[in-house]
Amino acid sequence: MSDVQEALTRAHREEWARVVATLAKRFGSLDTAEEAAAEAFATAAERWPRVGIPPNPGAWLTTTATRKAIDRIRRESSRDARHREAELLYGTKTEPLGAIDDDRLRLVFICCHPALAMGARVALTLRMVGGLTVTEIASAFLAQDTAIGARITRAKAKIAAAGIPYRVPAADDLPRRVSGVLAVLLLIFNEGYLATGPDTAPVRGELTAEAIRLTRLLHQLLPDDAEVTGMLGLMLLTDSRRSARVSSQGALVPLAEQDRRLWDAALISEGHALVRERLASGIPPGRYQLLAAINAVHTDGDATEWTQVVALYDQLIRLDASPIVRLNRAIAVSERDGAEAGLALVDELGSDLVDYHAYHAARAKLLRRLGRDAASREAYDAAIKLATNTAEVAYLRAQREQRD
Template sequence: MTEAPTPTDSVAAVFREEYGRAVSVVLRTTHDLGLAEEAVQEAFAAAFQRWPAEGLPEQPGAWIITTARRRAVDRFRRDAARGEKEAQAALLRTEAEPEPEVFGDDRLKLLFACCHPALAMPARVALALRVLGGLTTAQIAAAFLVPEATMGQRISRAKAKIRDAGIPYRVPSAGELPERLAGVLSTIYLIYNEGYSAELGAPTARTGLRSEALRLARTTSRLLPEEPEPAGLLALLLLSESRREARSGADGVLVPLGEQDRGRWDTALIAEGLAIVRRCLQLGRLGPYQLQAAIQAVHSTAPSTEATDWRRIVRLYDLLLDVSSGPIVRLNRAVAVAEFEGPDAALELVDGLELGGYHVFHAVRADLLRRLGRVHEAADEYTEAARLAPSAGERLLLDARRRALGQV
């Protein structure tokens, strides 16, 4: 029986839904990212103290924003270099200096503001994930496949660079958007992936992020209609989202793509995604998100795993490697090679990758070893994959696969 949410759970839910928007609004007032974050965090600390006893206000998000702005003004007043008039002027700056209408979306404004070209790309994305969604350092580190301490240092260095170099946090002009686009798209993609993990029961994952990522992808695509990569990302997310209902069983166990009931796939989302992919391919300016969407389109149009055009998928991965040659792309290509050329050829490719801390690497290797009859090695790989897996649904699947080998 599902337990009723506690008052603390309700505050946490507001945090998940409103943190990014609140930081964005307060940032418009303060023009200081660190101060905006601190003010919003203080507002939520006050909410955790008051709301369980007093109940949630009628408009929790508005309460957080109002409280955070007041905390920001209090901070101005405590600063010896600032006077009360300046603090009041800062509070009214939003009304005095309206923002460009090019965005029309608080979270997207904040996302583009975080992706400043003076920062290295990984730092842009990490900072945007931290500020936009309030993700923990551990969650962001898992997305980047790096230790938590490493990610903490990366975020701290990015904030220090912003502070020391006097980099302003402001909404970029229309002409500045393309140079920030790669970081924005990467952040949206990682937000979706975090929401995907939540659907599989990851204890530290965030719910509601999938829909937020889709909304941001749609808005970005409308904002930059001449750029094909935002459309490619939107298509990729739509085609992935189309399989959501088939992705896990009633018992919460992850159902791999090849075993999913394709009758449960959302045909409307598939049709929308396929139409976008076709438009992108006609433009002839292929990028990584468009190619990933094209790969998903092949899966989405195949009536079964056996009928999938694996040769075409391998060719698309070859094109993807020309623009994005990371080890995860090579791992995914090896999975397609296994279907096209056999597990021996795929295992040779997988064994050349340095992805020892990535659970999918061990899961893929386990499946290949199983298909080759090397059951003891496969059992060890399933065990390691389950140990590293971030979600309960994945761990349940991997444990079941190991048990099916007859290995305790």
């Protein structure tokens, strides 16, 4: 690792929280503080290799972040925080409504321009439209705050340099952008369903409701898009369990222990109808359709049929073999074939998911089932250290303290 990389790593570890706290106290906004700090670290990553590490890196970062925050506040002082920022970013006023007549959905499509890399589209839109903080976006990407801040900054710079217009896409251009739009809507939904902020409620109903609202509009706009239908079904079936997910003591309630009488029957019925609609088409399902089908199995009857869930994950993994999908499949295998079979699959993912709390939580549960209590407690400790959702932390602590 170079001296500059070491300095940046050390600065992130030692200075990030202090810089954010300093700016939040001065400007009264955690969002402004986090974004300004992320932009300062991104500037350092670009500048320090060229001009050298400053004598006092912490002071340099604080000063730079303060200037970034002041610039942001000046820009936002006379306009709506999200929509007007986008107008300034693209350098022109929005054109007539065109195919989309909902302001927020229009802005999602506008930000998901195909000239930007998918990760940049999603991060930029989550920040500008979803209103998520840099820290919340970083959690969704399993990345560091500074990396996401830099990604957003680069996306804005590319928009400005390339002269990408702030323009509503025409109807025939919508399908080219829909994959990015779906990714954004799902991440907004997930942040509401299992909030990552330690100072927020464990479930943020305003975010899940907005994500569902926008997805319904998208389904009306593109009724023949199978993945849009799948996404809506996925959200409805997932949200149907929301009332049963957190106990009166504020702890997360896992699926197997939830009171199914608290589930929303209307949402389940609607979600199942959407899943059946797609299955009846005879067209091989995509990623979101398969995820919706998995949730349909979870909400069908009095208990989950794990053989069906594993079979659906086997299909999904052919489309998306990401470590998180493989982890979820491993958990399903453990329910079908036993803890030992599941643990073997989970352990294969250690190098990819070492910083992901759910990996350690899954290991802890399986180790407990196998009677390996000391190892289970260590895994619970790792999961608790990495988890940020308050209800999830409460659940993990309770599990960790269970007597052998």
